[in-house]
Amino acid sequence: MGGKRWSTIALACAMVACSGKPEPAPPPAPPVVEAATAWSDAWILREGQRFLADTPYRRVALEHSLTNHQNLYSRQRLASYGRGTGGWDLLPVWNPRSRPVTAELVTELARGEMPAVAADQAPLWDGVEPTTMAGWIALGRRVFFEYPMRAEVYMEYGLTRPEIADAVGVERTSVGAVPGLVVFRNTDGDTRVGITCAICHSTVRDGTLVVGAARRRFDYGRLRLAYFAETGAPVDPELARRMATWGPGRADVTEDNDEDPVTIPDLYGVREQRWLTQAGTIRHDSPLALAIRQETQLTDSNHQLVRPPRALAWALAVYVYSLAPPARAVTRSPVVEHGATVFAARCATCHANAAFGGRPIAASTIGTNPSLATGRGRGTGSYRVPTLLGVRDGAPYLHDGSVSSLAELVSPDRLDPGYRAGRLGPGPIPGHRAGTDLDRSDRDALLAFLETL
Ligand code: HEC
Ligand code: HEC
Incomplete structure (x- = not known):
């Protein structure tokens, strides 16, 4: 996993200002929503009516929803979508x-x-x-x-x-x-x-x-x-x-x-989730x-x-x-309760919303393989925090599937330069260090809690 190659990509990006920058030019103002009703069924149905009937509204929503207007995903859509008298509207x-x-x-x-x-x-x-x-x-x-x-x-x-x-x-x-x-x-x-x-x-x-x-x-x-x-x-x-x-x-x-x-x-x-795709390519305010x-x-x-x-x-x-994970019976044992407090203290700052997902974190902060976050295709400079619903059945983990199990995610062993058990090949699995410093009992409790989500 060449650390060297990533930094070359990051450098190339910086030189041509392609997409490595976390915050591009500010997008236009968001569609007007009454905050109190946002995301209620009634609001969603109303937004749907406007999606179906109002071309300028669709266009503004597109522009607002693209986190980084410079990546290829955004450019293609800005050129083709919601133009009314041109582009894909005519197909x-x-x-x-x-x-x-x-x-x-x-x-x-x-x-x-x-x-x-x-x-x-x-x-x-x-x-x-x-x-x-x-x-x-x-x-x-x-x-x-x-x-x-x-x-x-x-x-x-x-x-x-x-x-x-x-x-x-x-x-x-x-x-x-x-x-x-x-x-x-x-x-x-x-x-x-x-x-x-x-x-x-x-x-x-x-x-x-x-x-x-x-x-x-x-x-x-x-x-x-x-x-x-x-x-x-x-x-x-x-x-x-x-x-x-x-x-x-x-x-x-x-x-x-x-x-x-x-x-x-x-x-x-x-x-x-207020950002979609693993690199947070789409802002999901509507x-x-x-x-x-x-x-x-x-x-x-x-x-x-x-x-x-x-x-x-x-x-x-x-x-x-x-869509939601299949329902199943969950036992809230004292260990699970303890794991919930560990989660609240160590994870919930980022895994913050009702589905245990959250806002984008700069790739340099989270420290996982940055090539998707800084890529020209969909890059924004960040990875958004994924939801953890049904996470026990979600292996392998992280955007690139580099981590095989929840136990490996919170194990300090994977950070070791001599680590050989990684599913993408020998060498350390860097980044997302949260939880790797926990003692044995806190870690086991956290894992028991994650099993219940
Ligand atoms: C060939 C496999 C494949 C097919 C087919 C596919 N997807 Fe995906 N989908 C993916 C991958 C891979 C990602 C992750 C992309 C990323 O993070 O940049 C994704 C991401 C998504 C996301 C964003 C999820 C999130 O957590 O942000 C949604 C929503 C989605 N797909 C819906 C659909 C729908 C609806 C269809 C059918 C029109 C579809 N996908 C077809 C592979 C697929
Ligand atoms: C600094 C913010 C932050 C903290 C704190 C944090 N996470 Fe994350 N988490 C992320 C981000 C960002 C990703 C996606 C990174 C990537 O894919 O490269 C992620 C991914 C994950 C995934 C992978 C999910 C999947 O579907 O692949 C799991 C599991 C997870 N975190 C669990 C935890 C647990 C447990 C803790 C607490 C010990 C924690 N996280 C603390 C930001 C954070």
Whole structure:
């Protein structure tokens, strides 16, 4: 883990002022909200109406939501989004026809047949805008599982080879369905296999679907490499080398060529978080920030040829807010109570909100690998504090998945220059030192408390 390489990147950034600066030029004033009602259901529904109807309002919300206007993520959106008479607002609206991949569809694909999607099949959305939170959530769930982000030749390939699919975390439920994959009629009329949000943001535990949990077994790099190896399709050797380093649950989703793969996060407690993405790329003072993220993500991933109906981007945001870890019984033993006091004293300054997440912390302060925070793709100079809901099932930890367990996170051993047990290779795992100085009993109590979140 070259400390030297990071400082070179940081220096290069400083010289061209690309994105290393924690605070860019001040963004425009935020959309006006009455503080007392912010984040109530009624307020969210009202904001939704404005998202759907008011283009200048969407544009102001976009500008305000981008933490650092200089990174590539922001620049692309500032150039294309919410411009009314130009950019992505002019793209055709695409209301797709898709079929979730069931056991029967897998069988057809394995026979080398592409399942049919009837031209007269009803599209995903019937065109009726819900009026209640429950209605938006139900629609959002369908978008999450059924709206294709793009055709995926790798998945088409993986689905016909069960041993590869299994090895790379293309998971199946107890009835053989493959959550996150659809067969759909593409924008050019071809029928294809596509991925949806659920391929990364849902998982199967003991045969049961858990929505919102990161697909930590999903090894996208390995799947693509298997495809290239078997088909002989050309691949840039440098890219192949990088894909091999991602490992399960991580992918490089940034728009740059930096080496900054990130873990797929759980989508829990998002409604409490005021900054989104691990580098805090998006300021989340309004639900429009998330709706715009989703509208632009679906547009960008579908090669900027189409945009989703805006009601579907909104539904997706409201659905994401509804996600929470599966309920389970929790015992509040004296040890757990003690752990709660340790947490309050040592962790809650940063893990401060109701979902135990919080505001961005400068990468130099937290001390973890800074390349994502300072990268040109989505960098802001900081890492936002992630939520800790369901954290016991959330390994590996930190934005780069460098820490294998909660015990390792709070163990001083990992800071040792001679540490060899790190999952990303030998050497110390620096940064996020909070808790590594606790004595044995406080540490055990803290770990017991974290298990209950
Ligand atoms: C190929 C895997 C993949 C797919 C597909 C995917 N995501 Fe993600 N998602 C990620 C990764 C990786 C991150 C972390 C990005 C970062 O921190 O910069 C992320 C981050 C997010 C976040 C921010 C969470 C936070 O804690 O700040 C939200 C919200 C989200 N995704 C929603 C969605 C939705 C909705 C879809 C479907 C339109 C989707 N994602 C599709 C991998 C994926
Ligand atoms: C100085 C602020 C700060 C303090 C204090 C702090 N954290 Fe964090 N925490 C962060 C930041 C920032 C991250 C994300 C860092 C990264 O990904 O590089 C994080 C990440 C985490 C993660 C990883 C979560 C995930 O989903 O990957 C866990 C677990 C965690 N902290 C637990 C704790 C515990 C337990 C304590 C107290 C002993 C604590 N933190 C104290 C700022 C803090």
